Amino acid sequence: ETGVTxxxxxxxxxxxxxxxxxxxxxxxxxxxxWYKQSAKKPLELMFVYSLEERVENxxxxxxxxxxxxxxxxxxxxxxxxxxxxSALYLCASSQAPSGGAGTGELFFGxxxxxxxx
Amino acid sequence: xxxxVQSPLSxxxxxxxxxTLNCSYEVTNxxxxxxxxxxxxxxxxxxxxxxxxxxxxxxRLSSILDKKELFSILxxxxxQTGDSAVYLCAVVRQGAQKLVFGQGTRLTINP
Numbered sequence: 490e491t492g493v494t495x496x497x498x499x500x501x502x503x504x505x506x507x508x509x510x511x512x513x514x515x516x517x518x519x520x521x522x523w524y525k526q527s528a529k530k531p532l533e534l535m536f537v538y539s540l541e542e543r544v545e546n547x548x549x550x551x552x553x554x555x556x557x558x559x560x561x562x563x564x565x566x567x568x569x570x571x572x573x574x575s576a577l578y579l580c581a582s583s584q585a586p587s588g589g590a591g592t593g594e595l596f597f598g599x600x601x602x603x604x605x606x
Numbered sequence: 607x608x609x610x611v612q613s614p615l616s617x618x619x620x621x622x623x624x625x626t627l628n629c630s631y632e633v634t635n636x637x638x639x640x641x642x643x644x645x646x647x648x649x650x651x652x653x654x655x656x657x658x659x660x661x662x663x664x665x666r667l668s669s670i671l672d673k674k675e676l677f678s679i680l681x682x683x684x685x686q687t688g689d690s691a692v693y694l695c696a697v698v699r700q701g702a703q704k705l706v707f708g709q710g711t712r713l714t715i716n717p
Contacts, residue, residue, distance in 0.1 A: 491650070493648075579648070579649075598648055
């Protein structure tokens with residue numbers, strides 16, 4: 490139990506569906522992240538929210554839309570995905586000092602395994 | 607562009623062996639290097655290294671950073687089957703929040 494909970498753990502969707510991934514952290518952290526993990530590729534950072542403000546968007550296609558309503562919750566809204574978007578999506582949190590620079594140590598959730606048909 | 611390269615990508619050893627995993631990096635304004643272990647889903651934190659030459663140790667695992675040669679190693683002694691996992695290396699820049707990860711080393715320990 491890492492203190493970061495992701496739902497659903499598995500999701501299968503068609504290319505025309507709209508779905509959302511949810512992440513909740515119980516660690517009192519103020520920064521949250523979405524990472525994508527594809528087979529045989531490094532973990533790719535998608536989005537960073539610090540103090541509920543998006544501070545990084547790594548050229549992610551607009552069919553992925555993040556939402557951070559408060560410091561404990563993070564969503565990833567999915568629509569009109571492609572089969573190549575099938576991957577493990579990992580949420581993480583960390584404690585960022587008020588200056589904006591993080592401590593470095595991320596706490597990861599178990600991930601949501603997404604399959605796009 | 608920041609870059610992290612891990613080697614080997616895959617390693618199979620027998621229980622009781624000692625292994626050394628490598629991580630080299632290129633990053634502007636380096637702040638720290640982190641090692642994670644990923645068994646099934648969630649990567650779990652092992653070490654964070656910020657200073658050269660100071661070994662971090664936790665049980666049978668140890669790690670050291672060389673900021674001059676831009677690499678780190680992770681050592682595991684007396685390996686056990688429970689050490690089987692993907693080991694991830696990541697670096698962080700000064701003033702940044704994102705970790706840049708390497709591809710990982712898949713370690714398999716056979717009984």
